[in-house]
Amino acid sequence: MEFDRMLIRYGELSTKGKNRKQFVTKLAQNVKRAMKDLPEVRIHGERDRMYIILNGADYQLAEERLKPIFGIQSFSPAVRVNLDLDEVKEAALALVQDAHEENGTFKVAARRSHREFPLDSNEINQEIGAYVLQNIEDLTVNVKNPDVKLTIDVRKEGVFLSCRTILGAAGLPVGSSGRAMLMLSGGIDSPVAGYLAQKRGVEIEAVHFHSPPYTSEQAKQKAIDLAAKLAKYSGQVQMHIVPFTEIQEVIKQQIPESVIMTVTRRMMLRITDELRRRRNGLAIVNGESLGQVASQTLESMLAINAVTATPIIRPVVSMDKNEIIQIAQKIDTYNLSVQPFEDCCTIFTPPSPKTKPKLDKIEHYESFTDFDALIAKALDNIETISVNIAETEQVKDEFADLF
Numbered sequence: 001m002e003f004d005r006m007l008i009r010y011g012e013l014s015t016k017g018k019n020r021k022q023f024v025t026k027l028a029q030n031v032k033r034a035m036k037d038l039p040e041v042r043i044h045g046e047r048d049r050m051y052i053i054l055n056g057a058d059y060q061l062a063e064e065r066l067k068p069i070f071g072i073q074s075f076s077p078a079v080r081v082n083l084d085l086d087e088v089k090e091a092a093l094a095l096v097q098d099a100h101e102e103n104g105t106f107k108v109a110a111r112r113s114h115r116e117f118p119l120d121s122n123e124i125n126q127e128i129g130a131y132v133l134q135n136i137e138d139l140t141v142n143v144k145n146p147d148v149k150l151t152i153d154v155r156k157e158g159v160f161l162s163c164r165t166i167l168g169a170a171g172l173p174v175g176s177s178g179r180a181m182l183m184l185s186g187g188i189d190s191p192v193a194g195y196l197a198q199k200r201g202v203e204i205e206a207v208h209f210h211s212p213p214y215t216s217e218q219a220k221q222k223a224i225d226l227a228a229k230l231a232k233y234s235g236q237v238q239m240h241i242v243p244f245t246e247i248q249e250v251i252k253q254q255i256p257e258s259v260i261m262t263v264t265r266r267m268m269l270r271i272t273d274e275l276r277r278r279r280n281g282l283a284i285v286n287g288e289s290l291g292q293v294a295s296q297t298l299e300s301m302l303a304i305n306a307v308t309a310t311p312i313i314r315p316v317v318s319m320d321k322n323e324i325i326q327i328a329q330k331i332d333t334y335n336l337s338v339q340p341f342e343d344c345c346t347i348f349t350p351p352s353p354k355t356k357p358k359l360d361k362i363e364h365y366e367s368f369t370d371f372d373a374l375i376a377k378a379l380d381n382i383e384t385i386s387v388n389i390a391e392t393e394q395v396k397d398e399f400a401d402l403f
Helices: 016-032 059-066 087-099 121-135 189-199 217-231 247-255 255-279 298-305 320-329 359-367 370-382 391-396
Strands: 005-010 042-045 047-055 072-081 105-112 148-155 158-162 179-183 203-210 238-245 284-286 384-390
Touching: 005 016, 005 148, 005 158, 005 255, 005 370, 005 384, 016 042, 042 359, 059 072, 072 087, 072 105, 072 189, 087 148, 105 121, 105 284, 121 148, 158 320, 179 189, 179 255, 189 217, 203 217, 203 255, 203 298, 217 238, 217 384, 238 255, 247 370, 247 391, 255 298, 255 370, 298 359, 320 359
Parallel strands: 105 148, 179 203, 179 284, 203 238
Antiparallel strands: 005 047, 005 072, 042 047, 072 158, 148 158, 238 384
16 A cells, blocks of 8 residues: 555643643754755645655655654644545455454544535444445454554545554653763763653754773764664664763873773863853753763762863663663664773772762862863864764765775
């Protein structure tokens, strides 16, 4: 069956009252970005639902692009016919024939919002149901638990029919809750944190710290690939790659070994916060999980957070590793995250890092080095790229020779 459109149903957006239009507009923008490489597609966002007119585009590809978009409760491949009963019958029969299996069951669920159509909802159910039964011998009716549910929506602009309902990602459209900077390492936790923030409507911009020659091009590409996984949920992710080698070398030379990790995280947070300010972000997101490593004790978090008053969102802070891994596997970031490429969070790691660093001592150690100048230099040399879902395979091909 060739479908000519997708019918999108809102979930949580439906409760937004007077603000609903803003959420629908943001969802439409995200869907458009996800369909960037399908220029023939047209998107029409209405108050109670959204239509994607395929204009010949592959509906199965469109399905895959819609599944991870937050803000969609469910969607259906659909066809539109004129307000003509005979056309409705033929379309209904074709849809059920395509969807039903031998000795299957079905029901018709009609809704008529266009009052000038000659039949009401119950009459449509009866008329279309009878026609389908007459033409498919091994089909029976089951109104409670049918194998095939044929939905018919009669509107002023036409009659819309569908037989499949596909669950969406739910949540809020990415960007409807503002923008935040995601501190994206190459590990398991930070992509999961980014995903969970996106689900609540936060637009993320990824910040990755790159320290060649201690970190490789493979490590950088892994982070880009992780950002591409997150781009599925909004259509696109801006990524900032920060040159961090010089700062890490200075930290190793000037800072006592036991607090190297604490100072390193403080410098990362300072850079991320300044980048947030320049990009008009509202918060910083990271993958810290309480007690998981030395830098993620409450004492360490307090010492690290002291460099900023910006809200720090930690979506996985109360999760154990197995819970985080389950989500990483669900969103298809786990296999990337476990690739054995060093990132700057793991180089120069001391054998016995302090788990309860004292803020006054940390600030004393830092006072002997002009970190302001080093941070300014790093910010001036940031590489910013746009990671788009439609370009993911192209990005992988470009770096294939590195593996």
